[in-house]
Amino acid sequence: MLSTFIAGASYSLKTHHPNLSYFSSLFSIFITIIGKNMETSANSISRLLDHPNGQITHIIVDDYTDPWVEPETVLIQGGFARHSTFWYHWIPSLARTYRVIRRDTRGHGKSSTPRPSDNYAYTLDTILSEIADTLDQLGLQKVHFIGESTSGMLGEAFAVKFPNRLHSLTICSSPAYLPPAALELFSFGHSSWPEACRKLGSRAWGEHLARAPGTLSSTDRKYEAWWVSTIARSSSEGLAGYAEFLSSLDTRPLLSQISVPTLILAPAKSAATGLEEQLEIARQVKGAKLVIIHGAGHEIYADKAEDCLTAFEEFLFDLDFRGSTDIA
Structure with missing residues (x-):
């Protein structure tokens, strides 16, 4: 305008x-x-950050805290195919108390997709270093990390590699690895999950996922249409490259090494991660707090946003209370 x-x-x-x-x-x-x-000076700012490896990360920073307050920061990392736009409904509640950063992961939303000529090392270390560089460029030493679905695995690995960069870790509907059944589900009859993304394209892949039981959070057709069109903002190659990376990611060996305060938002009816797996993650992560969220399927961050937010805010309140008690 x-x-x-x-x-x-x-x-x-x-x-x-x-x-x-x-x-x-x-x-x-x-x-x-x-x-x-x-x-x-706006309360909500969209930014593009250039990394040393030539890739670009898109973020949205929302801060509606009082001008004289220096708030702690919450970093939100959405799951596969879900970028910053999907988390719009968390902002009114969180951004009044915290600075909130919504980050598009590699190949998602407005973040760049590596080209063959980039010689991009699509490894866990690369992804984690890009997250750390995001914090560095924003001048942030520590954040509360929210990782939804497969981004919970990124959060777990980040907590082990960079524990001094986290106030806390929250994982939401997050598996610790993707078993063959999950990889087959996401392949939708194609030879592999990445191949399905390439052959179907991001929109059609999203349409297939929306029809799978235990995935989409709402039966509202308008929501489904918005959800699919929003997934389609990511390129098919962007999703395919990230799917290849996720297909072999396994953070189970790291769970016992996590030392930061951890909250597990466990879906009761997810098609991607069962409740027993969530309980096992809680057993492996020392001192982890587990809250079962009774949603329609995998995307509890959407259909049970208020329940998730309440659990998250209570978790942070308890951390603040314990911290003030320790100081006293």
């Missing part, structure tokens, strides 16, 4: 007052500077 105003005003000056082209240029510069200042 601002750019339209700038262009229109400049055009008017040049057209109706050709001798004022110099002042028109100054006017454009002046308004652009104002626009940039307005953008950086």
Whole structure:
């Protein structure tokens, strides 16, 4: 809207007052500077971060805390095919108390997809280093990490490799690995999960997933249409490359090494991770708190957002209380 105003005003000056082209240029510069200042002072900011390896990460920063408060930061990392847009409904509650960063993982949303010429090392270390670099570029030493579904595995690995960068870890509907049955489910009759993403495309792959029992969080057709079209914002190759990475990821050996405070939001009816697996993760992670969320399927962050938020906020309150008690 601002750019339209700038262009229109400049055009008017040049057209109706050709001798004022110099002042028109100054006017454009002046308004652009104002626009940039307005953008950086907004409560919700979309940013693109350049990593040393040449990849780009898209984030949305939401901060509706009081101006004189220096809040702690919550980093939200969505699961496969789900990028920052999917978490819109968590912001009104969280961003009043915390700075909230929604991050598109590699190949998702507005984050870049590695090209063959990039010689990108699609490894766990690479993904974790990009998360750490995101924090570095934002000047953040520590965050509360929320990893949904497969991004919970990223959170577990990050907690082991960079424990000093986390206040806490929350995993939501997160398996510790993807067994053959899950990989077959996501393949939808194709030779592999990545191949399904490439052959079907991101939209059709999302449509297939929406029809699988225990996955989508709502039977509302309008929601399903929005959900599929939002998944389609990621490229098929972006999803395929990330699917290849996830297909062999296994964080079970790391669970006993997690030392940061951990909350497990366990879905009661997920097609991707059973309740017994969630209980086993809780047994492996020392001191972990497990809360069972009774949702329609896998995406409890969506259909049971209030229950998840309540559990998360109570978890953080307990951490603050314990911290203040320790100081006293």
